[in-house]
Amino acid sequence: MNKIFEIPLYAYERSPDQDAPAPVRHPVVVIGAGPIGLAAAIDLAQDDVPVVVLDDNDKVSFGSRAICFAKRPLEILDRLGCGHEMVEKGVKWDVGKVFFDTRKVFEFNLLPEDGHEFPAFINLQQYYFEEYLVNRVRQLQDAGKPIEIRGQNRVEAIGTHDDHVKLEVATPEDSYTLEADWLIACDGAGSPTRRMLGLDFVGRVFEDNFLIADVVMEADFPTERWFWFDPPFNRGQSALLHKQPDGVWRIDLQLGWDIDKEEEKKPENVIPRLKAMLGEDVEFELEWVSIYTFQCRRMEKFRHGRVIFAGDAAHQVSPFGARGANSGVQDTDNLVWKLKLVIEGKAPETLLESYDTERIHGADENILNSTRSTDFITPKSEMSRILRDAVLDLAEEHDFARPLVNSGRLSVPCTYDGSPLNTADALEDGPARTRPGAPCPDAPLVDGFLLPKLAGKFTLLTIDADAPDHFExxxxxxxxxxxxxKDDKSLALKQRYLGVAPSAVYLIRPDQHVAARRESWNENIFRTAVRRATGQE
Incomplete structure (x- = not known):
């Protein structure tokens, strides 16, 4: 059994701030050294913005927790320095199969086209993800970048002011006060930061629970996502099976609403359920067990003055569709470049309002899809169940019914339609997937892939069009x-960025989202687009 989550990775060390005669102020403080907090801190430090991460723990999360990581977050993590490491360790997959009772009703491929550097999904235990992020922090520290993790530093009180945030921090030795120009709260679904500021979620808690079990076993199941409706081993409910590295398998079993959670987590109750699914002869060992209650909720606003919320601290969705950690990474990708420009005085503070606008749009999209998935997986009436089962029966033979089957619409990147940062589309009949607000799809080039060349900066992407090599x-x-x-042997660049147009010019934001596009260079229009994309217009 893997014991990585028992090893302190950022053990408590006394900070000079604890002995300072007055509270020390930092440009950015992040609360929470989970995946989202570490991603935000790494992104800031890579751009030389000093950042301190506070966490009441000193090690990675217990249990595998989030395990499914989608292509878009992997592309972001590549920019942060650990995307390829995750893919090398993770289990790559793109095929999912849906079963009704014992019958396979259909299967799907999440990445049917070629020309992408990263796979549709990988499965990887969260503790590995966090370890790789901590290792990346150490690399940045060795390179002299301004980033620090303080383990066993628990924030106990927060005071908000117009130009800073004050924090009371408890440690194993004593308590101390520090200040931050900006505070990013990434302290999870139960966010103490949210509670201390008197804020809460709005949304739904669904009347259903799932048993989540990670088991270590030797099995010959293929590397695919398998989802069952009404299987013989869990009648009237549903089940999910995923493969992880190190011979670990994730099994989700729907339990219903009226249960005793503590009883259901006991091995003597978990093991019979798993044997009913896997067979009496299969040998396995429990690594981690939890109970999950469906929740689809978010904060009304993610930014509250100098305090900004990201990840599960800002929003929660049910686990089907892998939208939790994936959407959190996209939160930080959206936030950090904007915050950096504000800190540097290159953009007004009002630019941060677009973080609220864009990521609340993303959260609402995720909540809508998760709610629909949950309603399909757990019908709320007998008529809903009859309709659901009829759809599953039809899906076995008829293509038209398959899009109606919803075992968890899987995470896709968010397009910020209607964002105030977008410039009106001026590429006539351009591909819909690269309209303003959309994330740039990858494409193979003669010397690698497109996305790494667009990372972390404003880029003018020209395709068979003239334009200046640089402007400010x-x-x-x-x-x-x-x-x-002419160099596009796969035609991916043409199909994804040109369509029927003979040429194109794109303004790409640092988070690889399209800010503007048109067929040819126009200086006034693109200068205006830059100002608009940075909240100056």
């Missing part, structure tokens, strides 16, 4: 990446 607008530097479809 209102303190924002924009660098050109010139490409041609």
């Amino acid at each position: 607008e209102s303190g924002i530097e924009v660098t050109r990446l010139a490409l041609s479809v």
Whole structure:
């Protein structure tokens, strides 16, 4: 059994701040050294923004927890320095199968097209993810970047002011006070930060619970996502099976609403359920067990003055569709470049309002899809169940019914339609997938892949179009990446960025989302687009 979650990775050390005569102020403090907090801190430090991470723990999370990581977050994590490491360790998959009773009713492929550097999904235990992020922090520290993790530093009180946030922090030795120009709260679904500020979620708690068990076993199941409706081993309920590294398998079993959670987690109750599914002869060992109650909720606002919430601290969704950690990584990807520009004085503080606008849009999209999945998985009436079962029966033979089957619409990147940072689309009949607000899809180039060339900066992407190699607008530097479809052997660049147009010019944000596009370069329009994308217009 893997014991990585028992090893302190950022053990408590006394900080000079504890002995300072007055509270020390830091540009950014992050609360929470989970995946989302560490991703935010790494992103800031890579751009030389000093950041301190506070966590009441000193090690990675217990149990595998989040395990499914989608292509878009992996592309973001590649920019943060650990995407390839995760893929190398993780179990890659793109095929899912849906069963009704004992019958396979259909299967699907999440990445049917070629020309992407990263797979549709990997399965990887959260403790590995956190370990890789901590290792990346150490690499940045060795390179002299301004990042620090303080283990066993528990925030006990927060005071908000117009120009800073004051924190009371408890340690194994004593308590001390520090200040932050900006505070990013990534302290999970039960966020103490949210509670201390008197804030709460709005949304639904569904009347259903799932047993989540990670078991170590030798099994010959394929590397696919298997989902059952009404299986013989869990009648009237549903089940899910995923493969993880190190011979660990994730099993989710629906239990219903009126249960004793503590009783259901006991091995003497868990093991018979698993044997009913796997067979009496299969040998396995329990690594981690938990009970999950469906929740689809979010804060009304993610930004509260100088305090900004991200990840589960800001929103919660049911686990089907892998939207928790994946959406949290996209939160930080959206936030950090904006916060950096504000800190540097290159953008007004009002730019941060677009974090609320865009990521609440993303959260609402995730909540809508998770709610629909939950309603399909757990019908609320007998008529709903009859309809659901009829759809499953039809899906076995008829293509039209398969899109109606909802075993968890899997995480896809959010397109920020209607964002105030977008410039109106001016590429006539351009591909819908690369309209303003959309995340850039990857494409193979003669010297690698497209997305790494667009990372962390404003880029003017030109395809068979003339434009300046570099320009600056209102303190924002924009660098050109010139490409041609003449080198596009796979046609991916043409299909994903040109469509029927003979040429195109794109303004790409640091988070690889499209800010503007048109067929050719127009200086006034693109300078205006830069100002608009940075909240100056």
